[in-house]
Amino acid sequence: MGRTLSEKVWDAHVVRHADGEPDLLYIDLHLVHEVTSPQAFDGLRLAGRPVRRPDLTIATEDHNVPTYDVDKPIADPVSRTQVDTLRKNAEEFGIRIHTLGDPDQGVVHVIGPQLGLTQPGMTVVCGDSHTSTHGAFGAIAFGIGTSEVEHVLATQTLMQARPKTMAVTVDGVLPDGVSAKDLVLALIAKVGTGGGQGYIVEYRGEAIRALSMEARMTICNMSIEWGAKAGMIAPDETTFAYLQDKPHAPQGVDWEAAVEYWKSLATDEDATFDREVVLRAEDIAPFVTWGTNPGQGIPLSENVPSPDDFDNENDKVAAERALEYMGLTAGTPMREIHVDTVFLGSCTNGRIEDLRAAAGVLAGRKVAEGTRMLVVPGSGRVRLQAEAEGLDRIFKDAGAEWRGAGCSMCLGMNPDQLAPGERSASTSNRNFEGRQGKGGRTHLVSPLVAAATAVTGTLAAPADLPPVDVAVPENV
Amino acid sequence: MEAFTQHIGTAAPLRRSNVDTDQIIPAVYLKRVTRTGFEDGLFAAWRNDPSFVLNQPEYDGVSVLVAGPDFGTGSSREHAVWALLDYGFRVVVSSRFGDIFRGNSGKAGLLAALVTQDVVEQLWTTIEADPGTKVTVDLENKTISAGDVSAPFEIDDYTRYRLLNGLDDVGITLSHADEIAAYEATRPSFKPATLPAKA
Numbered sequence: 001m002g003r004t005l006s007e008k009v010w011d012a013h014v015v016r017h018a019d020g021e022p023d024l025l026y027i028d029l030h031l032v033h034e035v036t037s038p039q040a041f042d043g044l045r046l047a048g049r050p051v052r053r054p055d056l057t058i059a060t061e062d063h064n065v066p067t068y069d070v071d072k073p074i075a076d077p078v079s080r081t082q083v084d085t086l087r088k089n090a091e092e093f094g095i096r097i098h099t100l101g102d103p104d105q106g107v108v109h110v111i112g113p114q115l116g117l118t119q120p121g122m123t124v125v126c127g128d129s130h131t132s133t134h135g136a137f138g139a140i141a142f143g144i145g146t147s148e149v150e151h152v153l154a155t156q157t158l159m160q161a162r163p164k165t166m167a168v169t170v171d172g173v174l175p176d177g178v179s180a181k182d183l184v185l186a187l188i189a190k191v192g193t194g195g196g197q198g199y200i201v202e203y204r205g206e207a208i209r210a211l212s213m214e215a216r217m218t219i220c221n222m223s224i225e226w227g228a229k230a231g232m233i234a235p236d237e238t239t240f241a242y243l244q245d246k247p248h249a250p251q252g253v254d255w256e257a258a259v260e261y262w263k264s265l266a267t268d269e270d271a272t273f274d275r276e277v278v279l280r281a282e283d284i285a286p287f288v289t290w291g292t293n294p295g296q297g298i299p300l301s302e303n304v305p306s307p308d309d310f311d312n313e314n315d316k317v318a319a320e321r322a323l324e325y326m327g328l329t330a331g332t333p334m335r336e337i338h339v340d341t342v343f344l345g346s347c348t349n350g351r352i353e354d355l356r357a358a359a360g361v362l363a364g365r366k367v368a369e370g371t372r373m374l375v376v377p378g379s380g381r382v383r384l385q386a387e388a389e390g391l392d393r394i395f396k397d398a399g400a401e402w403r404g405a406g407c408s409m410c411l412g413m414n415p416d417q418l419a420p421g422e423r424s425a426s427t428s429n430r431n432f433e434g435r436q437g438k439g440g441r442t443h444l445v446s447p448l449v450a451a452a453t454a455v456t457g458t459l460a461a462p463a464d465l466p467p468v469d470v471a472v473p474e475n476v
Numbered sequence: 477m478e479a480f481t482q483h484i485g486t487a488a489p490l491r492r493s494n495v496d497t498d499q500i501i502p503a504v505y506l507k508r509v510t511r512t513g514f515e516d517g518l519f520a521a522w523r524n525d526p527s528f529v530l531n532q533p534e535y536d537g538v539s540v541l542v543a544g545p546d547f548g549t550g551s552s553r554e555h556a557v558w559a560l561l562d563y564g565f566r567v568v569v570s571s572r573f574g575d576i577f578r579g580n581s582g583k584a585g586l587l588a589a590l591v592t593q594d595v596v597e598q599l600w601t602t603i604e605a606d607p608g609t610k611v612t613v614d615l616e617n618k619t620i621s622a623g624d625v626s627a628p629f630e631i632d633d634y635t636r637y638r639l640l641n642g643l644d645d646v647g648i649t650l651s652h653a654d655e656i657a658a659y660e661a662t663r664p665s666f667k668p669a670t671l672p673a674k675a
């Protein structure tokens with residue numbers, strides 16, 4: 001019988017299989033950052049173990065670094081300790097590291113792809129749940145905990161039970177103004193935050209094939225938000241074209257051999273999935289969350305739901321709690337919700353295409369009074385590229401803050417945080433209570449909705465804005 | 477790692493569903509570089525609330541947490557498990573766990589016992605009726621009992637075996653170093669390496 005994409009990649013990495021035990025899986029690339037690694041290195045040191053493959057390991061600092069004044073010492077002592085600890089560990093164990101100010105510093109899931117280190121058919125892990133991002137290349141990529149980080153450092157392998165397989169097929173063509181983010185938020189609202197548990201998901205179908213690599217990363221990035229172990233998209237010409245000129249892409253005959261192998265990874269015609277979900281792209285509209293988990297989302301055109309709209313008792317209670325935390329009243333049109341802060345960035349939507357999309361909306365417009373907007377490129381290189389294209393000027397002219405690379409306001413670990421009660425429209429991936437700062441209220445949105453919201457000061461899509469007459473730079 | 481065969485202790489009912497790892501330990505508490513000392517961050521946002529269950533004197537010294545469905549969803553942070561352990565918990569009971577959380581638990585020596593929601597409700601009722609009720613969690617027989625409640629729990633065989641024997645993952649894997657080396661010899665040359673760095 002045929003095999004699926006994920007089964008092929010899995011099988012190619014099994015070092016050891018024994019019935020009734022998890023497989024011992026080889027790891028091709030291990031990404032390391034400052035928050036989930038110190039105790040892992042500590043463990044190695046205690047046991048007197050080396051890093052087995054420093055040449056398959058790369059580190060960067062992203063979660064708790066500031067995104068301004070990056071040439072000054074980090075003010076927060078604990079953050080500074082973590083960053084210093086990573087730098088010392090990288091040196092001691094011989095690991096490549098990209099530190100603040102380096103073009104390849106940035107959110108760890110932006111770095112792997114931009115260096116061409118993320119390739120089809122690989123296994124990629126990182127002590128961060130959004131490692132699923134790398135699945136966009138047809139890799140099996142998933143987040144691990146710190147003791148697994150230690151395990152991979154010491155052995156370059158992981159013990160893993162084989163997950164089940166699921167297909168999410170998106171037929172048709174996405175309407176204008178509807179992006180990958182809307183698609184994945186709509187999917188999560190449909191299947192629920194636990195809907196993917198135990199599965200590696202393959203996203204497929206016409207609408208997925210039509211997406212750029214960066215949009216595919218947005219989709220795969222959010223796989224964990226509906227509980228999936230990993231999300232993948234079969235590599236195709238879009239993937240190969242994206243990789244071709246990346247620094248670590250295979251060269252010459254290696255490239256030929258690699259492409260041939262990558263083409264063999266697609267799910268066989270006669271393969272079967274354990275579960276299938278089908279969505280129609282035409283049905284999807286700009287989508288935003290109203291609650292405190294990514295599954296609590298609705299189309300922007302709708303009203304805040306009431307707990308009574310839910311049949312299931314747990315959902316009812318969750319909705320009640322969420323509305324209270326979010327300070328929302330059932331029945332309020334989503335478009336009337338005032339937003340204090342707009343955050344454009346993160347490993348979900350902090351790449352160059354995301355910045356271009358938002359800049360296209362902001363060109364010739366201003367951020368509303370009473371609203372602030374933070375634009376945080378996913379990496380130093382994204383920042384440089386945006387500046388070369390003049391996007392930074394569009395953001396600054398509109399009154400947005402143009403920052404250095406990092407996780408920033410995606411999570412409340414660095415100086416970029418929401419104040420209690422402050423409300424954001426955020427292109428990140430989690431709207432959990434307190435995620436962006438204690439008491440902060442998060443609405444997850446696409447870059448297009450983020451930009452339009454910044455202009456109106458209330459949740460909005462670009463189509464809601466009166467037209468402006470400006471020359472928009474190329475690419476935008 | 478300490479072996480886990482049977483645990484007897486008092487329990488706290490956490491009547492909430494979807495307790496994600498950001499609630500278990502908010503990001504701001506993750507900055508430590510050591511392996512211990514995370515108890516202060518446990519449920520930090522809720523511990524300010526005097527009515528929160530762990531702030532009730534009758535639940536002092538608990539070591540078993542009985543939580544609503546979907547406990548430990550969200551971020552992969554293992555600190556969530558450490559915070560529970562550092563606080564004194566040895567067992568978490570729920571009808572559904574986040575995948576990564578469950579994996580992390582087994583590795584750090586915290587038992588994540590999967591039961592039906594029905595059992596969770598019975599345990600809640602029993603504990604709330606008498607917070608001093610001793611809960612017995614028997615990993616050998618995969619049973620949990622408290623007062624009149626006695627029920628089986630689920631845990632995968634491998635995690636159970638390791639917990640029972642207190643085995644450390646890295647040591648187990650390194651006993652297969654030959655197989656790892658043999659696999660490495662077959663990796664195609666087009667696979668990328670981070671070193672030497674290219675830009």
Ligand code: SF4
Pocket residue numbers: 062063107108109128130346347348406407410411428429
């Ligand atoms: S941007 Fe957000 S989700 Fe992505 S790695 Fe950073 S903190 Fe995690």
